[in-house]
Amino acid sequence: MNICPVNAVAFEDNPLDGKIAIVSSEKCIDCGMCYKTCPVNEWPEMQKTKICYAGWSMNNDVRKKSASGGIAAELYKYYLNKGCWIAGCEMDEQFSAKISLRNTGYSFFQNSKYVYSDMGDTFTQIERVLKEKNEVLFVGLPCQVSGLRKYLQIKGINTENLLCVDLICHGVIQAQWLKDYVRSKEKKTKKKASHIAFRDYRFGTQNFVLTLGDDEDIFFAAPVNRTDEYQIAYHRGVAYRNNCYNCFYAQENRTGDITLGDFTGVGTEREFLYEKQKISCVLVNSKKAFDVLNEMKREGYIFLDERPISEEYNREQRLHTPTPVPSERKRFLMNISRGKSFGSAIRSSMKLRMIKNEIKAVFAIRGN
Numbered sequence: 001m002n003i004c005p006v007n008a009v010a011f012e013d014n015p016l017d018g019k020i021a022i023v024s025s026e027k028c029i030d031c032g033m034c035y036k037t038c039p040v041n042e043w044p045e046m047q048k049t050k051i052c053y054a055g056w057s058m059n060n061d062v063r064k065k066s067a068s069g070g071i072a073a074e075l076y077k078y079y080l081n082k083g084c085w086i087a088g089c090e091m092d093e094q095f096s097a098k099i100s101l102r103n104t105g106y107s108f109f110q111n112s113k114y115v116y117s118d119m120g121d122t123f124t125q126i127e128r129v130l131k132e133k134n135e136v137l138f139v140g141l142p143c144q145v146s147g148l149r150k151y152l153q154i155k156g157i158n159t160e161n162l163l164c165v166d167l168i169c170h171g172v173i174q175a176q177w178l179k180d181y182v183r184s185k186e187k188k189t190k191k192k193a194s195h196i197a198f199r200d201y202r203f204g205t206q207n208f209v210l211t212l213g214d215d216e217d218i219f220f221a222a223p224v225n226r227t228d229e230y231q232i233a234y235h236r237g238v239a240y241r242n243n244c245y246n247c248f249y250a251q252e253n254r255t256g257d258i259t260l261g262d263f264t265g266v267g268t269e270r271e272f273l274y275e276k277q278k279i280s281c282v283l284v285n286s287k288k289a290f291d292v293l294n295e296m297k298r299e300g301y302i303f304l305d306e307r308p309i310s311e312e313y314n315r316e317q318r319l320h321t322p323t324p325v326p327s328e329r330k331r332f333l334m335n336i337s338r339g340k341s342f343g344s345a346i347r348s349s350m351k352l353r354m355i356k357n358e359i360k361a362v363f364a365i366r367g368n
């Protein structure tokens, strides 16, 4: 990211959190730049939500392949059609999630990747294109939006042409554990994975089915809330990076101009006349965002229906507090520190939960 004037900051792999920043005490000149740009140490000005919409893409294919209503993909389309730059998270063939900046194509950004995503040098790339007077759309986790805003502020960059979208987030798992998980499934199935989906659209993204596939087909599919190690680790919040459990950004005030999430509470306070699945919750936090969204609605990219904000606040805990530390985490960490693999550490710490899930599933089948 090149914010340190003497390159004293380097990245190292930590067994629990994955990639973390380390400051070399020998090189450090105490300028405080790393501290000032860090989204954990220094918080930016947060924005209060003005309007809450239920929203979705007017294109059925976009909506089907996106995690919820496909608003992010439509924002990308709208920005690309205006000749602007877009940034988001894509998964490479080594199963590393990376934030990148592009000016063509958006489909690789679609859908959730439930893992830590690496910023690489995207901040400096965004700095460059903003200096050239281009418009940029950035979609990422709230801590990433915050980091970007702080970086640009410190560099004195004019951000009039930047629109930031943050996602409601319950936490991320470090990159290496996802890789270990994929390798273990490849070994078991004797297949080589070329892609992963955390909410595969072929099963309906609202069902959170994790799949692995090769060039021919899906060869592995794990339902949520059963016995799959990654599914249980992610959705029960056992294996997040340490700072996710103290996340400052799990609150009502937001870093993005727009905040996107799954609108599970839609229709709880006032009649909702549409299908309740695959709806994005769209929180509008700035005038710029209001103008962009309403122009997109007029131009037929998206549908928006204004909702009482309490429909989201009453349902979505991650707009109030970070994910609580589950009781099983202690055992999980102990297993990891004793050298167990990610899969085996999860299986041993989540045994009881897995049994409960299986019993529930049997009763659910009988009840049908």
Ligand SMILES: Cc1cc2nc3c(=O)[nH]c(=O)nc-3n(C[C@H](O)[C@H](O)[C@H](O)COP(=O)(O)OP(=O)(O)OC[C@H]3O[C@@H](n4cnc5c(N)ncnc54)[C@H](O)[C@@H]3O)c2cc1C
Pocket (backbone or CB within 6 Å): 065, 066, 067, 068, 069, 070, 071, 072, 073, 087, 088, 089, 090, 097, 109, 110, 111, 112, 113, 114, 115, 116, 117, 139, 140, 141, 167, 168, 169, 170, 171, 172, 260, 261, 262, 263, 280, 281, 316, 318
């Ligand atoms: C790690 C994570 C946790 C989430 N937790 C919640 C939650 O607790 N509650 C809730 O309501 N919604 C949550 N969401 C948001 C939700 O899954 C949808 O992304 C959101 O509803 C927008 O849906 P969409 O259909 O408009 O766009 P999508 O098709 O989901 O695309 C949204 C954008 O997400 C970006 N993205 C995907 N994965 C990552 C990643 N790892 N790092 C950075 N950016 C990424 C993509 O680049 C894309 O721009 C989470 C998303 C992520 C990635």
